[in-house]
Amino acid sequence: MAFIALSIYPLLAQKVSRYRIYLRDKVGTSYTLDHPQAFLSMKALERRARQQLSVDSTDLPLNKAYVDEIKQVGVDIVTRSKWNNTVLIQTADSILVDRIASLPFVLKTRRVWVEPDSVPERNSRRKEQVKKQVEKTGNYYGDAFRQIALHHGDSLHAAGFKGKGMEIAVIDAGFYNADVIPAFKDIDLLGTRDFVNPRSDIYAEHAHGMMVFSCMAARMPHRMVGTAPEASYWLLRSEDNDTEQPVEEDYWATAVEFADSAGVDVINTSLGYDAFDDPADTYRYQDLDGHCSLMSNTASMVAQKGMVLVCSAGNSGSKPWKKITPPGDAEEIVTVGAVDGKGINANFSSVGNTADGRIKPDVMALGVYACVLGADGQPSHGNGTSFATPTLCGLIACFWQACPYLTAKQVIEAIRRSGDRKDYPDNIYGYGVADIWKAYRENRR
Secondary structure, eight states, X not given: OHHHHHHHHHHHHTSOEEEXXXXXXXXXXXXXXXXXXXXXXXXXXXXXXXXXXXXXXXXXXXXXXXHHHHHHTTOEEEEEETTTTEEEEEESOHHHHHHHHTSTTEEEEEEEEEOOSOOOOOOTTGGGGOOOOOOOOSSTTBTTHHHHHTXXXXXXXXXXXXXXXXXXXXXXXXXXXXXXXXXXXXXXXXXXXXXSOTTSOGGGSOSHHHHHHHHHHOEETTTEEOSOTTSEEEEEEOOOXXXXXXXXHHHHXXXXXXXXXXXXXXXXXXXXXXXXXXXXXXXXXXXXXXXXXXXHHHHTTTGGGTOXXXXXXXXXXXXXXXXXXXXXXXXXXXXXXXXXXXXXXXXXXXXXXXXXXXXXXXXXXEOSSEEEEOTTSSEEEEOSHHHHHHHHHHHHHHHHHHOTXXXXXXXXXXXXXXXXXXXXXBTTTBTOBOOHHHHHHHHOO
């Protein structure tokens, strides 16, 4: 047995891996805070100026000399994060990683992905699944009326605020069939990006992102209408469906920074991670401090850049973990739990608080028997904070459209104050079921 083990070890050692390289600083970067137009897009700068937000060191690009020296070791650069000052590399040679770790500007390294032994085959006949439209219902919103009415979003729509002029980034798994489903035909789609595999077809990946997207963007009057049907959208993939490894946090951080550059106003992410394929990577409750995970640390900076992040609390309420999942523990975001049509919390909805004592979730939205589109393009129903989150995210975009003078942080606070438990928040409901019409009435000018 010993001989066999020694024989296969070299084969295992040669598996391709990805490593997160933490850099010590940005000393020597050729960019300065005095000239932000050299490294930030005009849209990102305009959003900061509108909210009187300063550009800071997290906005500065990484030191190019550092990145070049890492690359010269003989590894591939996969992506990088300005906000976290990290570089993601790929190599099959761990000795090269040791060399990188010894560089004076490297703080530490961490392996975040190991190549899987196999991956499932993608469905090449996906478009044939789309069916003809079902019969109309009497209500304009179709089966989605329950989820918008619970938050009085229909009143906001009736006042003329349906998300027009607002840009929403949906960071999720794939958006299966979203390019051929009729409900999305008239949507203002700004573009797509795949941060897991840039060469893949984002519309042939997992359907989860498409279902999430439908809660906001669907436009099938009397069948299903989402909560922000007139908004503009970016569809961004960061979830690797084949494995559950920490590298997905790097992809997600890259997607968030892209959204910043693209000029996005609101980000929806119905993703969260607590357990990974390697148990050694799994988070503990004491890690839920808003900064321990790369995702949470990134999420905690989103409002500082002038965007609102709306994040699912997670579906672990009835599981041993029970708690919210990163990045839901982040500061200055809206973490959304799930309730049923009567406003009673779903037993699966993850609970708080954070390890450092902050109230989580922030608010609740309908996530039990929620109306979503299936892969066939027809309205169906599903449970999860994954669907509660975009329902509220779309309404937040409409609210911000109605109150454009508010900053991202003021929007977040207004949503919390709209909750039906704002005076007695707890770790199950947070500040309660959000009332978007109440938020509008309290903040309109």
